[in-house]
Amino acid sequence: MTSNARVVVIGAGLAGARLARRLEELGASGGTSGAAAVSVELVGEEEHRPYNRVLLAEVLAGRYAPEVIALPAPSRLTRARVTGIDRATRTLHCADGSVIAYDTLVLATGSNPVLPPLRGLFGQGGHELPEGVHAFRTMDDCLGLSKAVRPGARAVVIGGGLLGVSAARALAVRGAQVVLAQQSERLMERQLDPSASRLVHRHLTDLGVEVHTECRVRDVRCVGGAVRSVEMSDGYALDADLVVLACGVHPRVGLAQDAGIAVHKGILVDDELRTSDPHIRAIGDCAQHEGTLYGLATPALEQADVLAELIASEAGAAGNANSRYTGTRSLTRLTLTGQSHSPFDLAAFGETEPRPGDDVIQLADATRGTYRKVVVRDDRLVGGVLVGELGTVGALARAWEGAEPLPADGAPLLHLLTNDGGS
Structure with missing residues (x-):
């Protein structure tokens, strides 16, 4: 990579924002010329400034205002939706018609919420969720839920993992009547053993949350485009003013896939976070390293720090050329x-x-x-x-x-x- 290298990062989440800021710090000096060794542009879809997604439940609970969880933004932040990568010309094409050139591209596209195959979720083959049905992944999701929830509102949270437990707790704190429906036999089964799961169950119950495990939702019932109830697999129906979908996430790999970059479950990367294209790297939720998809904050931040050192070094700045990502014990x-x-x-x-x-x-x-x-x-x-x-x-x-x-x-x-x- 030459000096004054153009580095473009797609995705303004935790990983992308961390990388852009670290590159600005490491690339600020270009050696004897005094010019910046790296030019960094962060491209994000959301209208909000970068924020810490881990703390969205705290915003929903009313503990933090949205601006409190904002992340330090790099000097160049472009709000645009990238629709395609032209690897031959090293350019990005955006939905607004703009074109962005790069020397090195970093995919920090994150993940999308899993939307379960429930009857009635999208109605007549559309793509918009019914009124009152919310995913819980972005700041807009969080603000929409915050606006809709009120004391006494009947809320059904589908999914009892880390995100579902956080959402159910936050809604209960806001005064909603919350039912949490978990398909497996206990809460947070991926992280906790049975004894710890029981304590989480007890904590939610003490807050007034009605927890149902080994319970599968099969139908979302709407009237006039707004949710009114959800139906369980046994036919039992729960009245609902709000439904929160907390059924997990899957990596956003569409851009990479369309560009012919090697993808399995995530975008495949090596110890230098390099994809099958030598000019394209990937970090965070979308990246798959040594067969592992992490989907957690700590690995994303570690990957961003390693990649910042590598890119800065390649550009002749004060980075560490020997930096490698060997996995995270998270x-x-x-x-x-x-x-x-x-x-x-x-x-x-x-x-x-x-x-x-x-x-x-x-x-x-x-x-x-x-x-x-x-x-x-x-x-x-x-x-x-x-x-x-x-x-x-x-x-x-x-x-x-x-x-x-x-x-x-x-x-x-x-x-x-x-x-x-x-x-």
């Missing part, structure tokens, strides 16, 4: 807060379910609603889950990330599990 952390209600904290990392032969240490306090558990295999900490008080999570996560053998007597591990000064 911790899931969720704090559910809002208005006068006390916060509910949980964290999970690694393997929370033991294999035969593993050692397990558990501490539970039913009165306080706290739970701590770690899994040890071959004298190494391989996973853990904490609900309630998270004072030990920092020390435990560091022990897990280090993958160092634990002392044989186990006392230091018990200390990590019980010492609340460890965060």
